[in-house]
Amino acid sequence: MAVATVGEANKACLDACAECQQACETCNYNCCANNPDMAECARLCLDCAAICAACVTLLARDSRWVAQLCQLCAEVCEACAAECDKYDLDYCRECAAACRRCAQQCRAMASVSA
Template sequence: MAVTTVEERNKACLDACAECQQACEACNYQCCADQPEMAECARLCVDCAAICALCVTLLARGSRWAEQVCRLCAEICEACAAECDKYDVDYCRACAEACRRCAEQCRQMASATA
């Protein structure tokens, strides 16, 4: 029987969270640089980046709290994607796509241990 390390088991989710964190940080920066009406988008991106970073940390060390944080991360990612979808700019589209991928991976991670 093959032994699966925590890192291997969590790799897809960890990668999706890291990608989402980077996309949210980039989107936040651009939203702040553009127009004030994008403030809510910028705020959600900051929150989403923070929860994604926490997921990466907890998944990498195999924390028993990772699955619960992944559930919350999926919710925040969906909210961020919905907000980014309101704007027809490349960085928001890229962020929304990364958020949806992350939400999907986080839900899979959370349901795998439920």
């Protein structure tokens, strides 16, 4: 997913955000399609996908706002992972794992860029 012009410092975080965005979109779709009681999970997945997409954009252009956005992204990813952990479903487990990887990469990026 990462473009060759993206610096190596940003690449791991950008890739983790892109993977997380895709996992969250998939989880959201499955939550909505399969169980109306999973509305909070679906909402958190949409929020997480949106902030991951914003991170991808800002990381790709090496924005000066990357550290702050990555810090917030890590928090949203952790909340999404915690919500997905409530359900014993493959797509929720996959989403939670992607969220944790993204949170870890975003925290690392935020600490380097700060």
